[in-house]
Amino acid sequence: MEPNNNIDNTQETQELIDTYLLGNLDAHQLAEFEKQMNIYPDFRKNVMGQKALMQGVEEINLKHSLNDFHSEIADEPEKKWLSRGWLALAASILVLISVSTWAVLSNGNSPEKVFASNFKPDPGLPTTMGTSSDYEFYHGMVNYKRKEYKEAISRWEPLYAANPENDTLIYFLGVANLANGNPRQAEKYLQLAKTKPNSAFSEEISYYLALSLLKGNKVDEAKAVLENSESSSNIVLLKELDGL
Structure with missing residues (x-):
């Protein structure tokens, strides 16, 4: 193909872009993908648009997470339940739940x-x-x-x-x-x-x-x-x- 031509914007192409942006391409696929971005300017623009959208979502979610985190810090003195005794009790309960779940699931098939x-x-x-x-x-x-x-x-x-x-x-x-x-x-x-x-x-x-x-x-x-x-x-x- 000539460099001025472009890769068709199909569903398969969009799924490939998503896979690239999520970091799920193997080394060979990644090299080929980056090669295509260098060859086809419109394709690269499409990838950058997708990346911008994802980054925008991440920034919004990060802002919300930081606000929640700051709220938790402000409330920290009141969180008496985070004592060693409570944590030990919670750990014991989790072990009991895990053992019970294993016993149920290992006893033949079940809906769960x-x-x-x-x-x-x-x-x-x-x-x-x-x-x-x-x-x-x-x-x-x-x-x-x-x-x-x-x-x-x-x-x-x-x-x-x-x-x-x-x-x-x-x-x-x-x-x-x-x-x-x-x-x-x-x-x-x-x-x-x-x-x-x-x-x-x-x-x-x-x-x-x-x-x-x-x-x-x-x-x-x-x-x-x-x-x-x-x-x-x-x-x-x-x-x-x-x-x-």
């Missing part, structure tokens, strides 16, 4: 064990800059990809209130809540997403809905959601549920 072995959050969408109206959604997607699920949810919920028919938004609210340890809220969103016709996420919705039901020990309901699915991951999960 199946959930733990199958749950992995959706990797998310490419965090393109988009239009100004999409900014909050993609800002939340950056939070989501950084596993800052609470922050992502807080950005997406007002968008959902304004546009309750957006199946993409509803789906990711469901997955984010499940990743954040809120299976009931996740179930609510994913049940709603499942009612949307012709969703691009139909198989994924069934998968995560089944997991949210499983988290609530609703094994039979989880099985029903996965029946007749053609997705390989859904079929594998259903087989594991059949063993419960």
Whole structure:
């Protein structure tokens, strides 16, 4: 290609940029990526735009973290519970919980064990800059990809209130809540997403809905959601549920 030509701005390209910015390319991929940035100015501009967006999110989150930290320092004299005695007691409780959890999970299969072995959050969408109206959604997607699920949810919920028919938004609210340890809220969103016709996420919705039901020990309901699915991951999960 001529240097004046550019790399097509496809979803695959955006996902590659995200992987680069998150530092997940191996040495060979990194060298090739940086070579392409040197060859194609528009591609480099796109990468820098993505980087600026992520840095903006980081700066906002850092400011919030520092404010919280300063608040904690101001309150420090009142935190008598952080004594050695309390810490020792907390450590003992954690050991007891760990032993109890191990005993439950090692005693054959269980809903919790199946959930733990199958749950992995959706990797998310490419965090393109988009239009100004999409900014909050993609800002939340950056939070989501950084596993800052609470922050992502807080950005997406007002968008959902304004546009309750957006199946993409509803789906990711469901997955984010499940990743954040809120299976009931996740179930609510994913049940709603499942009612949307012709969703691009139909198989994924069934998968995560089944997991949210499983988290609530609703094994039979989880099985029903996965029946007749053609997705390989859904079929594998259903087989594991059949063993419960």
